[in-house]
Amino acid sequence: MPSEYIWTVSASGIPCRIPVPSDPRCTSDVDWQEIPSSDGSPICTIVASSAAAFAIDRSGKLLILVMPTHVAIRKNIEIYNNQRWIGIWRGTFFIDRPRYSDETGRIAKDLNLNEVDPGWSWEDKWSPYLDPRKFDKEGWQYSLSFLAPKWDKQCRMYHLVRRRVLKRHMRYTSHDKWIEMSNEESRMFTELAIGGMDVMGEGETLLFALGSDGDIYRRVGIDSSCPGGRGWEIVPRIVYKDSESDDVTLISASASLATLVAITWDGKMYHRKGITRKNPIGLSWQSLPTPKNKAVICAAIGTKTMWCITADGCVWFTRLEIDEKLKEHTMKNVTSEGYQLVTQGGVSRISVSKYDQVFCISTREQIEIRTGIDAHEPSGKRFEKIVDRGEPRDQRWISIHCGSTSFSQIPEYITSSSSLQSKMELLQFRKADWRLKILEQLQETTSRSWSAMNNASEVVLNSPEENETLNGNKSPVKHIRCQIKRGDAFRSVNVVLTGKTVEISGEQMDPRSIEYSKIKYVQPSFQRLPQKYLLYVFTGSQSEFECFAFTDEKARCTFQANVENIIRESIWSSTRSSFGESMWSVSTEGDVRWHCLAELSQESKFEKRVNLGESRGLIVGDGVFDSIDCGANGSVWAVTESGSLYALSSRYQPLNAHDTVHDYRMTDERTLKMYEYQKHAVFRGFISFQGSQKGISAWMCDGRPCPPSFSSLPSPNWSWVDPTWHLEEEGEWEYSKEIDGVYETCENRNGKVRRRLWTRKARFDSSKSPWCHVEAPPITLIRVAKTSSDEGTINVVALTRDGHILKRNGVTREHFTGTSWTEILVDSSISCIHLQTDKLWCATSDGMISSRTINSSDTASFLSSSDWRHLDMDLAAIAQYFSPKSSTDMEITGVSDILYMRVGFILFRIDTNEGTISDAYPMDNLQQVMVNAQGSICVRGTNITVVREWRVVPYTDRKATIIAMRSVDRASNMGRGLKNIAFY
Incomplete structure (x- = not known):
């Protein structure tokens, strides 16, 4: 279900939502959906955020509709059960705390109180909280007194009291239904306004309501766990x-x-000044000029524009200035003469989206959109009627709200009834069973032909081009003019691609020849100072490469395609399976690369394992990612930096991807960070400096020098979201004694150097990507099972940024994106997960490890939290390395009964069967640890290491243990330039 909608109300009072997916895949994705209130009450106005819609019916009651979510909206209710020892464990004395109370013991609780707010219901019964680190097997803690600061999990002779935590969860269950919001004062309302979505925290929003008494109220407590809020606060x-x-x-x-x-x-x-996240009620009201001092009957505000309708029916528009520091509109530039007349009449209600797109209700009571709005023409061109996909058609409308949408350009299908149909016909053709079957047979025939040629002995086959070269004495060469990097300088060279070598020649340099068989992989990069499009061609380890530079991205792409074709043909001639033993990686630039780890032996004609440092690799389609994982049947999933989830198309094959056209859309937003450095000079104070010192220049972005306030981007797929660079937060300087030292905010400005942070958002958008977007909450980690189930399904489990666990249902080779999500409920926030086919392990931020079984047949909306089994071991040896920072740099993996846990640069081996933990094993620059399909442990640090036998042995004095590695494959320096890898 699309997460963005335009909300509108018909003249008969029925609310309707209009989906606006960025890339519709079927006609149902754009069908209009009527959602009448449960009691049939007519609605008069509506507003919405991405999480919920709010409406007022004609009697003045406020209604809420919470959108369906992948992650349950839950509340954890806790009650303390207290007992005293009087020969047996019984209830408490009258001078003690109540038998059931809160944690302090001051407030008595009732277990039989089962009332919940409208829309909520109890999820389970009361049960004790079980944590083997704090409680015994029944959940009790023991102490000498209820006021004692220390509680033990084991009962001793001097313990006189005990307590346990009884927990119960309530869940919001009335999704997609209109529910009357709790209203203690029985207030009636006439109008609503919602906003502040970029100012408030995640899941929070500002909801204002105009009461029938003329007062403005703000809804308090709206967040992800309570979408309806908790009460009202009056605005002066x-x-x-x-x-x-x-x-x-x-x-x-x-x-x-x-x-x-x-x-x-x-x-x-009037506008309310000073509204912030800390002070959501604002400071004061200030007068706002109206167009030509005329009376205004309607107004709508975007991010950079404000639109008004005056009493004479005219529509006006004005630009707004933003205080980047306070994140609010200044309104200083708004004058009565500064408004521009857009149209005279024809519009009755208006709404503006986050990116200043304008929707309206015309005087004919039809929904229209303002076309042509962009950065250069913010007022647009004209109002056009949107395509009506509702039932019945040509309804009359009285209210509209588009504030929850975030598209910067109007999707074509909104105004054109034929564009969507043509896209669907093309999509149906490309995914037709008969076409896919033909392509599969062609692929199988090609594979057999290559296999026959590879197995043929003493036979030399020449392509027509090679025959022409031999007989006609022609040379099938390609000439490329570019630059090559030597140290920090660039020199112009001529590059010639012959039949077997890459020839490089230029002035004042010795000619160089690179054989095709030595080229391993390429890595594109972008350098801003000086601006160059770079392509690293690796011929061995990470230190053996040639860096070619181009002045435009198109020339770099052409050369990259030529070199990758060389690599592809080399792999074709030496392997049988493109999804055999392989590695997938994500570079620091965000590019995904596939590495072939199995090649045919020239002697036996069977596949053999290739060392990582000698493997060949290919760039995988258009995309910018942060992490990746792969599993059975060629299933590959990846996560972007913003948390969006993508699955690699099952039609994608690394070795013939250049012949296949993919039409999935891949988008992502990133916040670029640029540091401004200054040095202290005698009698001059802090000044910008020239050159660099210890690798740091006056301006740095992504750890590399850059021009001040640069506007260049790595490729045409990138575009700016923010118009200019702005200082982060309060723009304070940080000071340090050394330019590469630790920077801190100091009031006395103590330090020889200082820096401050500038940020600017950019957007990546590609419509020809093999990566298909999978709708999900922001994801931080994805795990794919290395083996499939008996039914052919593949378990895929994701960890959200909020610490929730989701299981993807229905993932197969054909249906590579799956069908739906099932939430695996947990009682604590999870930091990391590990998937072993049908067994799931997880670890919390404070180091508790738990496991449970998952089945591919479990397709319910959620799985109970009671099925988790805590690891009953003393994890104090690991817990001593925990810190707030390490909770975000933690990883767990394993095979069978052996777990490996990484905390920062420290690795632990846990034998869950024997109940033993190894001593801390520090590794050089340890960044990642995982298990492949063969059960080998794969480690990424400065190098990438595959260990097929890894045991714990004691030191000679037997006072400590050390991890012993055997059967090791190591790729020297290959871990550099990579931020994530996945093995199959």
């Missing part, structure tokens, strides 16, 4: 002439920033 009234207040008839808010505008009965406008 608008006061003029020192004592009189002005009656408000309409309110509006910016979807992105915390700006609230109020319109009074006589058409005057």
Whole structure:
């Protein structure tokens, strides 16, 4: 289900949502959906965030509709069960705390109190919280007194009291239904405004309501665990002439920033100044000029623009300035003469999205959109009616809200009824069974032909091009003009691709020849100072390469395609299976690369394992990723830096990908960080410096020098979201004694150097990617099972940024994206997970390790949290290395009963069967540890190491243990330039 909708209300009072997916795959994704209220009450106005919609019916009641989510909205309720020893464990004395209470013992609790708020229901019964590190097997803790600071998990002779935590969860179960919001004061409302989504925290939003009494209220406590909030807070009234207040008839808010505008009965406008996350009620009201001093009857605010409708029916537009430091509109540039007239009449209600796209209700009560809005023409070109996909058609509409949408350009299918149909016909053709079957047979025939040629002995086959070369004395060469990097300088060279070698020649340099058989892989890169499009061609280890430079990205891509074709043909001639033993990696630039780890032996004609440092690799399609994992039947999943999840198309084959056209859309947003450095000079203070010192220049981005406030991007797929660079937060300087030292904020400005951070958002967008987006909450980790089930399904488990665990259902080779999500409930926030086919392990941020069995047939909406089994071991040896930072740099993996846990640069081996833990094993620059399909432990640090036998043996004095490695394959320096790898 798309997560973005335009919400509207028909003249009959029925709310409707209009899906706006960025890349619709079937007609149902754009069908309009009517959602009437449960009691049939007519709705008069509606607003929405990405998580919920809010509406007012004609009686003034406020309703909420919570959107379906992959992660359950839950609340954990805890009650302490207290007992005292009086020969047997019984209830407490009257001078003690109550038998059931809160943690302090001051508030008595009732286990039989089962009332819940509307929309919520109990998920389970009361049960003790079991943590083997704190409680005994029944969940009890023991102490001398209820006021004692220390509690033990084992009962001793001097213990007189005990307690346990009884837990119970309630879950929000009324998704996609209108529920009346709790209203203790029985207030009635007339208007709503919602916004501040980029200012508030994740899951939080600002909801304002105009009461029938003329007061403006703010809903308190709206977050991801409570989408309806917890109460109302009144906003001070608008006061003029020192004592009189002005009656408000309409309110509006910016979807992105915390700006609230109020319109009074006589058409005057005011905005609430000083609304922030810490002070969501604001500071004061300030008057806002109206167009030509006319009375305003409607207003809508975007991020950079504000639109108004005056009493004479004219539509006006003005630009807005943003205070980047305070993240609010300044309104200083808004003047009565600064408004531009857009149209005279024809519009009755208007709504502006996050990226300033404009939707409206026309005077004919139809939904229209303003076309042509962009950075150069923010007022757009004209109003056009959108395609009506509702039932019945050509309804009349009275209210609209598009603040929860985030598209920067209008999708074509919104205004064109034929564009979507043509896309669907093309998609159906490409995915037709008969076409896929033909392609599969062609692929099988090609594989057999290559296999026959590879197995033929003493037979030399020449291509037509090679025959022409031999007989016609022609040379099938390609000439390329570029530069080559030598130290920090670039020299112009001529590159010639002959039949067997890459010839490099230039002035003042010795000619060089690279044989095709020595080329391992390529790695594109982008350098901003000076601006160059680089291509590293590796001929061995990470230190054996040639760096070619180009002035434009298109020339670099052409040369990259030529070199990759050389690598592809070399792999074709030496392997049978493109998804055999292999490695997938993500470079620091975000590119995914496939590495072939099995080649045919020239002697036996069977595949043999290739050392990582000698393996060949190919770039995998358009995409920018942060982490990756691979599993059975060629299943590959990847996560972007922003947490979006993608699955690699099953039609993608690394060795013939250049012949296949993929049409999936891959998008991502990144925040680029640029540091400005200054040095202290005598009598001059802090100044910008020239050159570099210890590898640091005056301006640095991604650890490399860059021009100040640069605007260049790595490829045409990238575009800027923010118009300019802006200082992060308060823009404070950080000081240090050394330029490469530790920087801290100092009030006395103590330090020889200082720096501050600038940020700017950029967007990646490709419509020809083999990566298919899978709708999910922001993901931090994905794990794919190395073997499939008996039914052919593949277990795929994801960890969200909020610490929730999701299992993807229905993943097969044909249906590579799966069908739906099942949440695996947990009682604690999870830091890392590990998947062993049908067994799932997880670790919390404080080091508790648990496991449970998962089945591919489990397709319910959630799996109970009671099925987890805690690892009953003393993990104190590992816990001593925990810190707030290490909780985000923790990893768990393993095979059979052996687990390996990484905490920073430290590795531990845990034998869950014997109940033993090895001593801490530090490794050089340890970044990642995992298990491949053969059960070998794979480690990424400075090098990439595959260990097929790894045991714990005692030191000679037997006071400590050390991990012993045998049957080791190591790729020297290959771990550099990579931020994530996955083995199959």
